[in-house]
Amino acid sequence: MTQKTPKPVEQTRKIVSEYFLSGVIIETVYDANTKQTSLAYLKNGQVTVAASYKTPEEGKLEPIPASNNLIKHGALIFAEKPASYQSxxxxxxxxxxxxxxxxxxxxxxxxxxxxxxxxxxxxxxxxxxxxxxxxxxxxxxxxxxxxxxxxxxxxxxxxxxxxxxxxxxxxxxxxxxxxxxxxxxxxxxxxxxxxxxxxxxxxxxxxxxxxxxxxxxxxxxxxxxxxxxxxxxxxxxxxxxxxxxxxxxxxxxxxxxxxxxxxxxxxxxxxxxxxxxxxxxxxxxxxxxxxxxxxxxxxxxxxxxxxxxxxxxxxxxxxxxxxxxxxxxxxxxxxxxxxxxRSSSIEAGVLEVLKDLYQQGKENSIPVSEVTTIFTERFSAEYERPITARIIGGVLRKRLRLVTYKSHGVYVLPATEKTKVDELCIRYGVTEREVDE
Structure with a gap:
């Protein structure tokens, strides 16, 4: 007696929307009158609405059922079917x-x-x-x-x-x-x-x-x-x-x-x-x-x-x-x-000081204490508490993400940070952004 080979079970997958490299676009649609979901798909320039869609690679594709709680209560809405438009x-x-x-x-x-x-x-x-x-x-x-x-x-x-x-x-x-x-x-x-x-x-x-x-x-x-x-x-x-x-x-x-x-x-x-x-x-x-x-x-x-x-x-x-x-x-x-x-913030004030120091020819490292002194002279009246070197150092490191290190017992901003300072000056409105005509 010849034994029959069992027929392979067809794979079925629930989908909402799919787009295949072949150009096939599939979308779930919902008919409020019949209270049923279907799949609308575009294939070879033709639009079709069907209960499912079969692919050689993934088997049978079916829409999310209309019994889904979100669909049933109108919390999630779909189109009913594709309809042509003039332009x-x-x-x-x-x-x-x-x-x-x-x-x-x-x-x-x-x-x-x-x-x-x-x-x-x-x-x-x-x-x-x-x-x-x-x-x-x-x-x-x-x-x-x-x-x-x-x-x-x-x-x-x-x-x-x-x-x-x-x-x-x-x-x-x-x-x-x-x-x-x-x-x-x-x-x-x-x-x-x-x-x-x-x-x-x-x-x-x-x-x-x-x-x-x-x-x-x-x-x-x-x-x-x-x-x-x-x-x-x-x-x-x-x-x-x-x-x-x-x-x-x-x-x-x-x-x-x-x-x-x-x-x-x-x-x-x-x-x-x-x-x-x-x-x-x-x-x-x-x-x-x-x-x-x-x-x-x-x-x-x-x-x-x-x-x-x-x-x-x-x-x-x-x-x-x-x-x-x-x-x-x-x-x-x-x-x-x-x-x-940003331009009225403490970060902008610090950047303004750094910009002026660079314009004055400061090519080497800039001591944080020097930045603090100039900042205090210009902006101390705008703050209720004294501005210390620790505060300015925190602004440089934590807020502006600039690198500082200790050199000969004092913290300095290295010359390698100048490019980052220039970019931050634009971001904070200290320097006007250049616009090509």
Whole structure:
């Protein structure tokens, strides 16, 4: 009797989104009427929606089921199916009309928000991203704006300050979508610190957050959570960290009275309009993802490297040069504010002294005591306590990260640090940044 060889079991893997080097793009879609998820995919220029997708390498791919708690409760939203759009310009116009109908924000920010929505659908083509923020007191309309704008974003995940941070880590890592976060002003410092970690690590690819879980065997299980992706937040105040603040493009809410044509309560048609636009935006992803890339010619030498880094992805998908310049002007004002704050700091005063000493021909090592004497003569009236050589030495080593060493019984700044001092003078606004004409 011949024994039959058992048929190999087909491998099945649940996915949210995939992009293969062959050019195949796969995205999970959700039909609210049937309450079912499917896979929409682009292959050989053709778009198909099916229950699964088979690959020779990975076997059968299936979507995250609609029974997923986040999908079931509407905390995570998908497109329903890919839908054709007339042109990118027409799509942008339709998005701006939708936002204008339900939200009272400035014309300038509405344009930025519309392009940011597009960016969320192709963000994985870039390695750095800016964030969007709506800031204002209660009753200023920031939550309404957050919901209306967020409803068009790629795999939007809605959360609030009442949420614990742990599920945010897991959701961002699993779905790789857009975090829409309301009331980002956490009351408790430990929760706020965790949220700040997400924002600090989440705008640059390749910087996951490491957290440790305990297995059922009581063993420590370190895990990396990928939190990279677009984020839109609403909050009342600002973050304490200026570096984190520089990642946000911000709209100040409640600066004028509410337009009378905006409905107090969102009508049911808003959801229908949002679904229709999400469907077109999914098609935008299918047709544009492989063609979009960084346009390095858009780098603005008058901006700091950090701001250029986060702005270029957004500017690269904007075709309106006037809007590009408006965004640069908006961000430039933040850069100038940051320079102003730095230039009034004790670090800037120390750098000013060092700059003058170098201009006077100081080529050798500079004693810290000499820096202290000149600094005290110029700035002692601005400080309540005496400025000692120990304080100046701490500023040089701990804040400015400059090297000092002891020579003949006194601490000195070596001549080899001059290049670093020159760079720090530019960063702190002591020396004007050179801009090529």
């Amino acid at each position: 990118v310009a027409k799509l942008i116009t339709d998005v701006q009309i939708y936002i204008y109908r339900y939200v009272d924000i400035s014309d300038h920010f509405r344009k930025i928000a519309s392009y940011y929505i597009l960016l969320t659908w192709v963000y994985d083509a870039f390695n750095e991203l800016p964030y969007l923020r709506l800031r204002g007191d209660f009753g200023s309309g920031k939550t309404r704006a957050l919901f209306v704008i967020g409803s068009l974003c790629n795999k939007a995940f809605f959360a609030s300050g009442a949420s614990t941070v742990s599920p945010i880590f897991h959701t961002l890592d699993t779905f790789r979508g857009t975090l829409i976060f309301d009331e980002a002003d956490f009351r408790f410092s430990d929760e706020k610190n965790e949220l700040v970690k997400i924002f600090n690590n989440g705008n640059v690819r390749g910087f996951p957050i490491l957290r440790t879980a305990i297995t059922t065997q009581r063993e420590f299980d370190p895990r990396a959570f990928n939190v990279y992706g677009p984020k839109i937040v609403a909050m009342r105040k600002s973050f304490d960290d200026p570096a984190l603040e520089s990642r946000f493009l911000t709209e100040e809410m409640g600066q004028s009275s509410l337009r009378r044509d905006i409905p107090i309560n969102l009508p049911d048609i808003q959801k229908i309009e949002a679904v229709a636009l999400r469907n077109q935006l999914l098609m935008y992803r299918f047709t544009m993802l492989t063609t979009i890339k960084i346009n390095e010619s858009l780098i603005d030498p008058s901006l700091s490297p950090r701001l250029n880094q986060i702005l270029i992805p957004l500017l690269s998908i904007i075709e309106d040069e006037k809007l590009r310049e408006e965004i640069r002007v908006t961000v430039r004002s933040f850069d100038q504010k940051l320079y102003a704050e």
